[in-house]
Amino acid sequence: MHIMVVGAGSLGLLFAAKLASQCSQLTMVTRTTEQASELAEQGIKLEGEASQTAKSTKSIVYSSYLEETREDIIPNERQVDYIFLMVKQTAITDELVTYLRHQMTDQTFLVCFQNGIGHEQKLSQAIAYDKLLFAVTTEGAKRNGLHSVRHTGRGITYFGVIESNKQLTPNNQHIFFVQMLKSAGFRAELSNNMEVRIWSKLVINVVINPLTAILRVPNGDLLRSEWSRSLMQDLYEEALKLANLKRIALPDKLWDTILTVCEETKTNHSSMLQDIEAARQTEIDYLNGRLVKVAEEWDLVLPTHDMVYRMIKAIEN
Numbered sequence: 001m002h003i004m005v006v007g008a009g010s011l012g013l014l015f016a017a018k019l020a021s022q023c024s025q026l027t028m029v030t031r032t033t034e035q036a037s038e039l040a041e042q043g044i045k046l047e048g049e050a051s052q053t054a055k056s057t058k059s060i061v062y063s064s065y066l067e068e069t070r071e072d073i074i075p076n077e078r079q080v081d082y083i084f085l086m087v088k089q090t091a092i093t094d095e096l097v098t099y100l101r102h103q104m105t106d107q108t109f110l111v112c113f114q115n116g117i118g119h120e121q122k123l124s125q126a127i128a129y130d131k132l133l134f135a136v137t138t139e140g141a142k143r144n145g146l147h148s149v150r151h152t153g154r155g156i157t158y159f160g161v162i163e164s165n166k167q168l169t170p171n172n173q174h175i176f177f178v179q180m181l182k183s184a185g186f187r188a189e190l191s192n193n194m195e196v197r198i199w200s201k202l203v204i205n206v207v208i209n210p211l212t213a214i215l216r217v218p219n220g221d222l223l224r225s226e227w228s229r230s231l232m233q234d235l236y237e238e239a240l241k242l243a244n245l246k247r248i249a250l251p252d253k254l255w256d257t258i259l260t261v262c263e264e265t266k267t268n269h270s271s272m273l274q275d276i277e278a279a280r281q282t283e284i285d286y287l288n289g290r291l292v293k294v295a296e297e298w299d300l301v302l303p304t305h306d307m308v309y310r311m312i313k314a315i316e317n
């Protein structure tokens with residue numbers, strides 16, 4: 001099986017490092033030539049896991065998006081079975097989508113790992129829905145430097161389709177693919193409930209991420225004050241109203257899950273706080289910003305989401 005990982009950030013490096021020994025070919029596409037060269041020289045360093053240091057990733061072929069798109073995009077010589085799209089939502093440009101299409105044949109599936117919503121619409125305009133798989137993962141990863149990554153939390157990854165009323169046909173290729181992820185040490189499952197899974201993760205992110213980024217606190221600190229808890233509750237209830245209108249049956253215990261995530265990741269800086277600290281654009285447009293827009297289509301106002309959205313945009317500026 002030939003896997004291509006696009007985006008050598010936190011999640012991309014983690015998955016590539018662990019999958020390298022399980023598939024017949026793994027191609028990793030970085031953004032910059034500098035990172036591709038460093039990875040080709042040093043391999044991926046999986047911090048904290050002694051058995052899986054740089055050496056295990058020697059077989060990976062590294063290439064750089066900027067280098068490849070400088071001239072005409074050359075389609076991949078060997079058919080790619082699955083492309084793991086592991087860039088932030090903000091990096092999914094028209095140019096990147098064109099590049100991805102050139103890497104795909106009729107047999108290739110594009111697997112999208114992004115948090116939030118919005119990318120599915122953009123990608124489905126260029127790539128047939130039956131070639132798109134969506135992944136919801138609770139794995140945690142943090143890149144340090146260009147070739148080093150730490151596995152910060154073990155989780156589970158669900159894969160499935162999201163076109164309404166369509167179920168994932170568990171063909172042999174997908175079953176083999178999930179088996180390969182399991183052999184690489186990941187918990188992985190095919191799911192026929194992706195909309196609910198995507199929205200459950202979305203609600204967790206829209207409650208925790210903006211507040212940690214505005215207050216500049218680790219996830220656990222949100223639980224320490226009644227004031228931040230009440231803001232969390234407002235964000236949660238507004239999101240629930242929208243989900244109910246859309247008839248998305250979120251789990252009854254989602255609020256408890258949010259509190260548990262804060263507790264279990266209490267010292268973590270959320271991805272949005274990390275983006276703000278590094279002066280990077282955040283994924284707010286695809287989280288609270290997107291909820292506000294979708295709510296407008298239903299004549300619903302989400303005042304707390306609108307307020308945190310505007311605050312993050314102001315901080316980003």
Ligand SMILES: NC(=O)C1=CN([C@@H]2O[C@H](COP(=O)(O)OP(=O)(O)OC[C@H]3O[C@@H](n4cnc5c(N)ncnc54)[C@H](OP(=O)(O)O)[C@@H]3O)[C@@H](O)[C@H]2O)C=CC1
Pocket residue numbers: 006007008009010011012029030031032035065086087088089091096113114115116137138139140141142143271283
């Ligand atoms: N990290 C985690 O634990 C989790 C992340 N996610 C989601 O997964 C997605 C990726 O997150 P994460 O790995 O943390 O993000 P990172 O920012 O760490 O990694 C994204 C990578 O994409 C690269 N990139 C950007 N544009 C291109 C391009 N055109 N071609 C190739 N590479 C490109 C970036 O390169 P450069 O650095 O050079 O700009 C960067 O290395 C996000 O949507 C996030 O919400 C979901 C669950 C957990």
Ligand SMILES: CC(C)(CO)C(=O)C(=O)O
Pocket residue numbers: 115204205208209219261265268269270271272
């Ligand atoms: C669950 C949470 C909030 C963990 O930090 C996360 O997914 C993120 O930071 O984006």
